[in-house]
Amino acid sequence: MHQIKLREDYIKLGQALKAAGLVGSGVDAKNEILDGYVKVNGNVELQRGKKLYDGDMVEYKGEQIKIIK
Template structure:
């Protein structure tokens, strides 16, 4: 499980995917999210700008990212 430590109050979903190295670019993140391949806290996410906060869990292609403060 990858962890991302927040520098501010939140990180956007597309940025989190890039920061974790699961996608190479914002465009890749956009398509993965639009195609329904990404879930946040067990629910499919369709917004690239979704704000992730402390405790959120993102899953993409079997990889898990936990957001921590």
């Protein structure tokens, strides 16, 4: 499981995927999100700019990202 420590109040979904090293670029993140491959807290998320806060969980291709404060 990957963990991303927040520097501010939130991080956007596309940025979180890049920060965890699961995608190579913002364009890759956008495409994977729009294709329905990314879940936030168990639900498919189609917004690249979705704000993630402390405690949120992201799932992508068997990998998990936990957002921590």
